[in-house]
Amino acid sequence: MDESDLLWASSADLHLASEAGLRELASSSIALARQIMQHTREGIVVMDARGRVVGVNPAFCRLSELDADAIHGCHITNINEDLHERRYYRQIWHRLQQAGYWQGEVQHHTRQGRLATHWLMLHLIRDDRGRVTHIIGILDDISRLKQSEERLSYLAHHDALTGTANRGFLLSWFAKVRLALEDGEQLALLFIDLDRFKPINDSFGHGVGDQVLKALAGRLLALVDANELVARIGGDEFVMIWRGPLKEQELLAKAEQLLDQLEAPVLVGEYELCVGASIGVSLYPEHGVEIETLLRYADSAMYEAKTFSSAKVCLFDSAQFARLERQHRLAGEFRRALEEDQLFLEYQPRTALHSQRLLSLEALLRWRHPELGTLYPEQFLPAAKDAGLLCRLAEWVFTRVAGQQRCWREGGGWRGPVSVNLSGLELEQHKAERLLELLGGEGVSPDSIMVELRSDFIMRRSESLLGVLAAFRRAGMAIYLDNVGDGRLSFSKLRQLPIDGIKLDRSLLSSHFDPVDQSVIRALLLLAQSLGLEVVACGVETAEQMEFLRRHGCGSVQGQLLASPMSPAQLERFWQEPAALA
Template sequence: MDQHNWLPRGDAPVPGSTSAPRRAPPAGSLTLARQVMQYTREGIVIMDARGRVLEVNPAFCHHCELAATELEGRHITQVSKGLHEGRYYRRIWQRLQLQQQWEGEVEHITRRGEVVTHWLMLRLIHDEAGRITHIVGILDNISRLRQSEERLSFLAHHDSLTGTANREFLLSWFSRIRADLAANEQLALLFIDLDRFKPINDGFGHGVGDRVLQALAERLQQMVDANEMVARIGGDEFVMVWRDIDTEQTLFERAARLLERLEAPVRVDQHELSVGASVGISLYPKHGLEIETLLRYADTAMYEAKTYSRSHIALFDSDSFAQLEQRGRLAGDFRAALAQGQLFLEYQPRMDLASGTLPAVEALLRWHHPTLGLVAPDAFLPAARDAGLLGRLAEWVFTEAAQQQRRWHELGWRGRISLNMSGLEPELEQPRILRLIELLRARGVNPADFELELRSDFIMRRSESLLRVIEGFRAAGMAVYLDNLGHGRFRFDILKGLPVDGIKLDRGLLTEPLDAFDRSVIQALLLLAHTLGLNTVACGVESAGQLAFLREHGCRQVQGEWLAGPLASERVPGFIPALPGSAVPG
């Protein structure tokens, strides 16, 4: 049976038919039927028993883009340029013989080259003897309906802002892709958290923030192929799934390229905005078989990257998961820490090498947990962020330091307090600057009696919003220092244009003994700072040899155990800087 002979002979009954044959209508009613056909929106075609067109209405001609004279006598399968193969039509004809009717979708290409979808219904007409005499077809263009359904399906499975997949689609896609993996194939799931998106959203408005997200999402989509996935699962959180990951080295090289793409500035109108990200990675099947498990582990690794990793990329391990659980418990306790006075500040003295005086002390945040004892900032700052309390913590630090500075002034001490904001930088957006500075003034102290230390990794990602933060503090009279220089990424060209007052060399540069490479790096940084007119402070000085080298090469100030460890607040006013071997009062 071919497509031109798809029904039994017109004088034969339909094999296997159990339904009563459809009788042809009385001749007198055909005139009325033809009149109705002329005005109906659906295309109607009447064929003989072999599928040759006998009569059509105007709507059918419109759908097929042919005149009635061109259609009459053609076999129905030759009416338009379709996208279906001959076997598709043969299946229709077979179903039509067995069930006396068929309906479904057919597609064809218009003269303009567009693909149009029609809904076609076919019915068999019998005479009084049960023989098939005609076939009636009703055709309707459902392209717009299909497009609407596809659009609704897309919206149901994709993020409306960025066009990436949403969480639900990610879960269903992962289930399908997992079934197609080769025996030894590995997947990498990346949890991506944008680092500085909130200040952009708050400072420039949600319209600008949305355009930044769209630009970054497009960059992410450019870094996956058709068998990989990008999904937005939160406000500034994305997930990527990569295939063909053979080694960890390959994985980290690809992740590093991803990080570089995300850190490149995004231009929105006249603004050039830099975001960056932290990336946590889990592996299938090494770390888990279910996507929810992999998401949880990648999220854990992301926090590891955000808190500790120099490259802001971390691969999940069980130790990280244990740390996350501990952090979860600390997050629950941190609200009580603020309310019950469990937090306090210690003060690291800083000595001026030329005068031997104490120009400033660095305020160091501490938490005395009621059961765990002294908890390190590296442990409780992520917990404070999890609890949503970083903003309140920054205000507490400013308030406590202001009150302490006022008490010291009453005792005659005139040094400055350097506020180490490591881990609190995400809270330093434009509206909060005014609040923090007002906290100082409201307690009767001058902002010029304070310095601000910001991590070099944070401040080196220069953007308009960040520069406005720095300039806001400096406009109030506060000096701003680039902390941890020599740890993480560093660019000389960016340092040249930063509105900062000084640099603090990371303690990691001061190895014992100092090797040739460390000496060269320190010399270069000190020379650069001198050229730019910046003050220089070396952290972590622990030996006479280190101190002599720093003095020789023009470092202005030092702090570390060689001078003194952190002091309780009551010891600061009477503390007189002195090197080992000299009496140190207080």
């Protein structure tokens, strides 16, 4: 027995040492080293040149949960075979022979069934002639460190509130899973936007809102398997990815079942809250191969579902693709449209129903596109938003309207009010002050401006928008609610709004003008009368509609029957007619 064997001798290894060998331990330095190794926290194993165990310290037995006698003489690769293949050990052995050392992770199942992770360092011991005599291994338990790393990794890749993946993990996960798809498999990306979450959050507070989000996220997570994913990418926006050979009808049916899950009430304390959602779906690889592209397409489909689809589920299609491509193109060209004066305004008169007297003009924004012809706001406002130019556009409209009013008054023309539709434009308190400054710069009083906003635009906005409207009203502007009868309308909120009148949507005066439309119009006229609001009927095209509106007390009208949108030059002829200024 050589000196290193004596160094690693333990009470469990006494059969390895002869009485003569024990006497050799008289050296104080060797005895001290022996005591240090016996009490060190790291597990230490000594092997011969072939990798057979010749000695271990107590820490190694504790960490490996093996007895010294049981492993003595065993090859190190035979000690733990349940987790690592023999190829893994061959790679270690090859590296050890080449470099003289190796370090890395090894694992084993504890007696309690827990997976323990250790850090193992192996070193070759050579004699004076360079021959390998022993291999020393040092073992350290890093299970807690691994758990901490895994927890930190989890927090870095998951939403802290809901436990779903975050956007960063969604992107990396998608990049990997798409490469692992089998023949016939596809990925369905569902963009889920909660419909009624913001009113709940505003009314009941963020604590209740958080509980609702956690409950709904739990429902989503219960509907995916290990090869699928749920991610929260916004305040009330989630993405779910399904994997498999799903056909279109099966996919839509499955999405509708998902909607049923989200429609079910959520119990938070004493509250029973219903949220619901709208879902847009895009497919990999049919609609695109990049996650950002699929997210954009699914978002577009979700908007279609929220706005136009009664089913609340919409699959992205080529028509939406064409609209997106066009919107992207217009967004790139919109700044030039502002700079090169491609935008212009037309004006449509509003007349009193009984006298046909001209009451006001509505400024209508148009884009004279050099290739696509005349474009209307619903065609280019989304592009202006993508270009980040909505605020600048609002300033342009106010400046042009004010400048036109000044010209009319200086030339002896129209002196009445002009209405401006701000639906779809960003309105904040400081921007309202800026718009009022622009009017003052043109010498135009705010009381000569009427502001119109879509009913659904106001109903889904927060207190900040109401503050803007209140500022306009204090300055003297009249406020009208547009598209009433088509968009969202809350009667309780209607009573609280700082508005002067409503405009009935032209869809109520459609070509068939059936009894249902007529009933809705009568109800809205009675509602407006009870609230002391003026009513403007838009889209009047027939004498029958005019007579119906007159009979039921509508005050004023707009429409092709009376006057189409006109340029300022055309208006000069219009208001010279006796009936126009009567």
